[in-house]
Amino acid sequence: MKRNADSADEVHDVADFTDTARNAVTPVLQLPGNAALTVVEAFAAIVRNAKRNPSATTRDSDGITRSQTFEEGDVYMLETPFEGFFADRYLMDFHDVAERDVCSRMHLHTGLRFVRMMTGPDTRIRVGSLAPFEVTHVEGVTPFRPRTFEDVLPDTPADVVRTRYNLIVPPCSFVDMQIPRGVSHQFNAIGPHAVIDSVHPEESVETFREGMAGYRMTAQTVFLSEELPAAHTCANLNA
Template structure:
């Protein structure tokens, strides 16, 4: 998938891009504000502790640096792959796009991802793709529905128009998303309290397949825009 295996800012032409499949989204549960805040804060504390840790910010004996930065937030590899287990797990502490002034770019990954998004009070996550989402639900089990809408993908090249499909994770909610390899997506948190618990089921496989020299989230990403768009292109959510 990559043109240069270890490139950390590889951009492909959005005009020519076609999703290989679709993202599948599942609402999981909603919590009272105080409980949701406690859960999200506990996860983000792990990432923030890692950011200050010399051990987490330097390469270990296996050549892995557990703390990394990504466009959507700071990330920490909670569990690393090993010879008999090629999956790993990350926590991501979202940036608040209203404070940061920019949004993350639309992108895809070199391997599939299984993501659980968690929000606290007064925080929503805008999830976007270039293909419509499949939202699952089971009557009597799925506790809430998700608001979805469409708009135009911002900052496309002259003459290029792409529809952006969006859904909103509401406050104090857990929502899962299954992301196939090579499928576009974009996460942007609006508010202070948002975290992702993400499993990369084929981490060792995808780095071998792409001939990468190590586990780096930016290198395992292909972007569909040259620049990060302004925050008003993702922070404006329907009420």
């Protein structure tokens, strides 16, 4: 899938990109504000503690640096893969796009991902894709329907217009997303209390499949733009 297996900033032409599947979204639950804040901040505290701890910010015996920073936020690899178990698990403490004044880029991964997004009070997550979302709704069980809308993907070449499909995770909510291999997506948090609990079922396999020289978290990503978009392109929730 990648042209340079070890590149941490590989960019593919958005004009030629086609999603081969769709992201599947499942609303899980909504909590009272205090309960949601307690859960989200407890997960975020793990990531923040790891960021301050040399044991997490240096390579371990397997060559893995557990604490890193991605475009969307700070990340801690909670569980690493091992022989006979290909998956790993991440926690992400989102940046607030209003504070950073930039958004994360649209991107895809060399393997599938399973993501649980969690928000606290006064916080939303705007999820984008170049393909429409498949939203699960089981009548009488699914707690809510997330709002969706379309706009135009920003910062494309002058002769390229791509529709961006958007979905909003509301405050104090847990929402799951199943991301097939090679399907575009983009996460941006608007507000201070947002985390992701993410399982990467085959990330260690991706290292071998793509021919990577070693295990590097960011090398499993392909971006669809050169630059990080300005904050207003993802902070607007009223499109």
